[in-house]
Amino acid sequence: MNFKLMKQKDFSLLILGKLVSLVGSNMQQFALSLYVLEITGSATIFASILSVSILPRLLLSPIAGVFGxxxxxxxxxxxLDFINGIILGIFALIYITSGSLTVFLICILVILLEITEIFFNSAMSAVLPSLVKKDQLMEANSLNSLVMNIGNVLSPIIAAILYDGLGIKAILILSSISFVLSAISELFIKIPNTHKKPEKISIKAFKTDLMEGIDIIRSNRLISTMIGLGTIINFSIGPLFGIGLIYISxxxxxxxxxxxxFYQMVLSASMLLAPLICGGIIKKIKIGRLTHISFTVIAVLIFVMSILPSSIFLRSFNSNMVSYIGLLIISFIVGLVVTVANIALGxxxxxxxxxxxxxxxxxVYNLAVTVFIPVGQMIFGILYDIINPSVVIIISGFILMIAIALYKKTLLSYDERELESEFEA
Known part of the structure; x- marks a missing residue:
């Protein structure tokens, strides 16, 4: 991987700011889960809080998209980063003065942070592609993936150490500081003005611009394909790693x-190393073909994975260690390819x-893929309880293969159009 983009001040400040706020956000989410379990002893209560937090996303995503x-x-x-810092600072003060946070207050905190995140992501979505040239987007997304995965790996470790030693108060304070530092770094970024504000803000203007966004999704087959693939991945493959492999293990x-x-560590390492290991390959393959190949390889690996927990395979050996090692190897490769697929899709x-x-x-993309996460978890969670896990894994693979077959032509035709435009230029 080429790190030349990190020498560009605006790009490096953006990535640094995103990393700092990501670590702060992940730390407070991780610590809050531990804190709720500590004061209630109920995982159901925390799951309920997370379920409630999806309501702002359902209600506000269209508004946030237009405003962004x-x-x-x-x-x-x-x-918004300053606001997040203030919100967490206020809740840190509440904890310091009262000595605790009630479940109700935690619910309010989660909802407030979810609202700011929706509007933040909407505004942030165009920042990275506006800072780099079109032919640098793959490199930029690879670097972004590498740095964000570093944050995802480190933040729960840091949070666990701090929570164990200093408690939720320290996490809230540090998370507040991280958002403020992120906001300060973003002050120095020169972001091109690509926003398009109407002369007069009104309900009519909002409706017109909202429909413009929906129309481009309907009319552009490639955009609807990406939304479809992202949704299917979260629906069928997300539960495999979030529920299935935990259950099987x-x-x-x-x-x-x-x-x-160790299995979880190997999976995290694969996502972290993917941009470094696969960087050379990513550059050599056209983006549409890369996306298609990545999802095809994932589907094939899932079918291979389905063999490991089968009774026939397990009875062929004296211990389950062969299946465990096989799971480690395949999961590592899947982690690599999934990360490459996400980079390509992005x-x-x-x-x-x-x-x-x-x-x-x-x-719209984030809403579609987010809504189907709990739906997939619920359906596949039930399936893992009532039928053979190997069969459930095969079902996940078949769903992905059907999606690949449906979207193959659209993905590959994008490369052909790109070649034609390059030839004309």
């Missing part, structure tokens, strides 16, 4: 806590969607 395209993106992301293979922890999205419509389009 209307207003100055730099001012918006700086302001603990209930079928009966691995120890240490072995399961780059494709940045290339196709006009910057002035990025907020509206990205919020």
């Amino acid at each position: 395209d209307w207003f100055n993106r730099k001012k918006t992301i700086v302001l 603990k209930e079928v293979l009966k691995v120890s806590d240490m072995q399961f922890g 780059t494709l999205f940045n290339q196709v969607v006009p910057l002035e419509l990025m907020g509206r389009t990205s919020t």
Whole structure:
């Protein structure tokens, strides 16, 4: 991977700011889960809080998408990071003065942070593609993926250490500081003005611009393809890693806590290393073909994975260690390819969607893929309880293969259009 982009001040400040706020956000989410379990002893209560937090996303995503395209993106992301810092600071003060946070207050905190995140992501969606040239988008998304995955790996470790030693108060304070630092770094970024604010803000103007965003999704087959793929991935493949492999590891293979922890570490490492290991390959393959190949490889690996927990395979060996090692190897490769697929999908999205419509389009994309996460978890969670896990994994693979077959032509035709435009130029 080429790190030349990190020498560009605006790009490096953006990535640094995103990393700092990501670590702060992940730390407070991780610590809040531990805190709720500590004061209530109920995982159901925390799950309920997270479920409630999806309501703002359902209600506000269309509004946030339009506003993200209307207003100055730099001012918006700086302001929202400062607001997050203030919110967390206020709740830290509440904790200091009262000695605790009630479940109701935690629910309010989660909802407030969810609201700011929706508007922040809408404004942020066009920032990275506006800072780099079109032929640098793949490199930029790879670097972004690498740095964000570093944050995802480090933040729960840091949070666990701090929570164990200093408690929730320290996490709230540090998270507040992280958002303020992120806002300060963003003040120095020169972000091109790609927003398009109407002369007069009104309900009519809002409706017109909202429909413009929906129309581009309907009319552009490639954008609807990306939304479809993202939704299917979260619906069928998300539950495999979020529920299925945990269930298989603990209930079928009966691995120890240490072995399961090592499995989680291997999976995290694969996502972290993907941009470094696959960087050269990513550059050599056209973006549409890369996306298609990535999802095809994932589907094939899932079919191979389905063999490991089957009774026939398990009876062929004296212990479950062969299945466990096989799970480690395949999961590592899947982690690599999934990360590559996400980079390819993100780059494709940045290339196709006009910057002035990025907020509206990205919020629709995020809403679609987010809504289907709990739906998939619920359906596949039930399936893992009532039928053979190997069969459930095969179902996940078949759903992905059907999606690949449906969207193959659209993905590959994008490369052909790109070649034609390059030839004309």
